[in-house]
Amino acid sequence: MTKPQYPVIAEVGASQPIEAANLPVVTEQTASPEVVRLYAQFRKEFSRPQVPGILKCFATHPPLLEHMMGLAQSMLFVDGALDRRHKEMLSTFVSAQNQCAYCTDSHGFSFRAHGGSPKALEAVVVCRLESDAITSPQRALLSFARKITQNSQGIAPADIEELRATGWSDLQIAETIHLTALFACFNRVVNAFGLPSQELLAIYERESEDHA
Amino acid sequence: MPDDIEQHIFLSEVEANPQPGPYADAIAAAKRAGTEYWGIWNILAFHPQAAYHLCELSHELMFEEAPISSALRELIAAQTSSLNHCEFCMNAHASVASHLYGDEDLVWSVLRDLESSALSEKDKALLRFTGKLTLDSGSIAQADIDVLKLAGWDDTSIYYAIGACALFNFYNRFVSGNGVKLVSEEAFRNLGERMARVGYRREQPPKLAKAAGQE
Numbered sequence: 196m197t198k199p200q201y202p203v204i205a206e207v208g209a210s211q212p213i214e215a216a217n218l219p220v221v222t223e224q225t226a227s228p229e230v231v232r233l234y235a236q237f238r239k240e241f242s243r244p245q246v247p248g249i250l251k252c253f254a255t256h257p258p259l260l261e262h263m264m265g266l267a268q269s270m271l272f273v274d275g276a277l278d279r280r281h282k283e284m285l286s287t288f289v290s291a292q293n294q295c296a297y298c299t300d301s302h303g304f305s306f307r308a309h310g311g312s313p314k315a316l317e318a319v320v321v322c323r324l325e326s327d328a329i330t331s332p333q334r335a336l337l338s339f340a341r342k343i344t345q346n347s348q349g350i351a352p353a354d355i356e357e358l359r360a361t362g363w364s365d366l367q368i369a370e371t372i373h374l375t376a377l378f379a380c381f382n383r384v385v386n387a388f389g390l391p392s393q394e395l396l397a398i399y400e401r402e403s404e405d406h407a
Numbered sequence: 408m409p410d411d412i413e414q415h416i417f418l419s420e421v422e423a424n425p426q427p428g429p430y431a432d433a434i435a436a437a438k439r440a441g442t443e444y445w446g447i448w449n450i451l452a453f454h455p456q457a458a459y460h461l462c463e464l465s466h467e468l469m470f471e472e473a474p475i476s477s478a479l480r481e482l483i484a485a486q487t488s489s490l491n492h493c494e495f496c497m498n499a500h501a502s503v504a505s506h507l508y509g510d511e512d513l514v515w516s517v518l519r520d521l522e523s524s525a526l527s528e529k530d531k532a533l534l535r536f537t538g539k540l541t542l543d544s545g546s547i548a549q550a551d552i553d554v555l556k557l558a559g560w561d562d563t564s565i566y567y568a569i570g571a572c573a574l575f576n577f578y579n580r581f582v583s584g585n586g587v588k589l590v591s592e593e594a595f596r597n598l599g600e601r602m603a604r605v606g607y608r609r610e611q612p613p614k615l616a617k618a619a620g621q622e
Contacts (some may be wrong), residue, residue: 218562253560255566262464269456295546347583348492355417355586365420369453369585376580383573386544 213248216389221254229257237264248297248390249381263381270373276366280309281336282374288319288337289375292344295382296392304395313400335361339368340375415446417586421453429457429609443594446587447495460484462607468574470606474564478507479530481603482517483537483571484578490541493579500575501598532558536565537572562589 213220221230223246233254234246253260271282283306290298303316311319318326322341324334335358340348358368416422425431430452437444451458456547481504488496493578501518505511521534536555540547555565590598 215546217544217549218565252456255563256468256570258467259464259570262467266457266464269460325546343580343584344529347580350417350584350586351585352417364416369418369421369450372581372584373454373457376577376584378575379580382579383540383544383576384569386547387540387573389548396411 208237213245213251213390215248215252216391218388220248220251220290220388220390226254227257230254230267232254233257233264235261240268247301247350248388248393249301249385252302252384252388252390266377268368270377274353275370276364277370277374278307281333282370284311284315284319284333285336285340285371285374285380288322289318289340289344289378290382291320291322292341293378293382293386295385297376297385297390300392300394300396304399307396307399330364332361336363336371340371343372343375344379415444415588416449421585422449425452426455428452429460430455430458431438433609441591445590445598446585447582450581450585450587462609465574465607467516468567468570470602470608474561475533475567478504478538479533479602481507481565481572482514483534483568484575485514485518486521486534487541487572487575490538491576491579491583493583495582495589496575496579498589498595499598499602503596503602504599506599506603518550529558529560533564533568535559537568540569540572541576541584543565 213222223231223234226234233380234250237250238244239244250260250264253263271281271286277285283302286302287299287306290302299320303320306316306319307313312328314328316328318324318328319337324337329337339350339354339358342354355368359365363371426544430448434444434448434452437448451461469484470477473480481500485497485504487543488494488500489546497518501514504514508514513525517526517534521531521538524531526534532555536551539551552565560568
């Protein structure tokens with residue numbers, strides 16, 4: 196698996212403490228040996244000096260940290276039937292639907308880093324699916340993710356047929372359901388802790404302008 | 408595949424191609440025995456490594472020793488599923504909670520109307536919070552946590568409540584989005600009894616358990 200390089204994130208100061216508004220998270224100083232090991236594993240696998248805040252929320256219960264990382268690695272941070280760009284597009288969209296500023300920012304950043312255009316990102320974040328930056332199969336996929344987010348009990352065979360008609364395979368649809376459901380979980384953990392956005396997107400756009 | 412085989416989930420290609428692992432084995436065994444089985448096995452057999460993490464996570468979070476009882480955690484699971492209109496998960500976890508409380512009436516009265524139920528005021532405070540986390544997580548603020556502290560809950564208990572609620576917001580969409588079908592009342596009762604006794608963990612083939620968590 197090829198890892199994208201995250202020079203921008205690497206520059207976000209490692210000394211900057213992460214604080215959540217509502218509840219204490221597990222800092223490097225308060226981490227148990229098991230959590231220290233998992234934080235180190237994350238740094239090694241993602242080449243990032245700073246452990247992101249969401250993992251510091253999960254670390255309040257070490258098995259949660261271990262298996263949330265495992266879930267994210269097997270479903271999100273890997274090409275599957277859906278490629279990374281579409282996975283990040285979905286993650287950003289669902290997080291915006293769930294009013295999770297932290298995840299919208301970090302996955303919006305990843306979407307851009309995987310080649311998503313600024314116009315497509317904007318359309319995804321404000322849920323303007325009719326935008327011409329969104330292709331018609333993408334529109335169908337995002338509408339489906341919105342229905343799972345807001346009204347999953349209403350999903351019917353006709354919704355699946357509609358996706359198949361725009362060219363999506365059953366495996367791609369299965370991954371879409373899995374990811375959308377995963378973010379229903381992640382976003383709620385982050386919102387409960389009150390984790391603020393890391394503003395990675397703002398840094399990314401500033402850097403891109405500097406290099407333009 | 409013959410036409411008369413009943414589909415358990417919407418995605419026929421996923422159902423027709425279970426990946427090797429404990430869930431493919433469980434499905435094969437049920438088919439051989441001609442017994443009823445859960446469509447949730449089909450969606451877990453779709454990605455065995457994700458399923459491994461999911462089940463370990465669920466077992467640790469919902470079943471293992473914690474500052475809040477597994478009965479209350481299962482009640483949160485049933486409440487979350489009820490608010491998300493996921494009938495499959497609601498029935499399953501109402502059944503687990505009923506076994507753990509030894510009181511089916513209490514569980515269903517909470518699902519019908521938390522406020523008028525016989526649940527303690529302290530537990531009601533926690534379920535009001537998880538209800539808000541399910542329906543409107545974007546508006547959770549410090550004041551919501553302060554209410555829980557006043558009711559007597561510590562940080563660790565609150566972490567477990569958040570974990571249980573968030574996990575079932577996953578499961579509800581995973582199950583409904585895939586069209587997992589309801590099973591008989593008796594099957595739900597048996598499932599609830601089993602989960603109350605042994606939790607969420609399934610026997611893993613050593614190779615998969617070893618590979619999990621590594622790329």
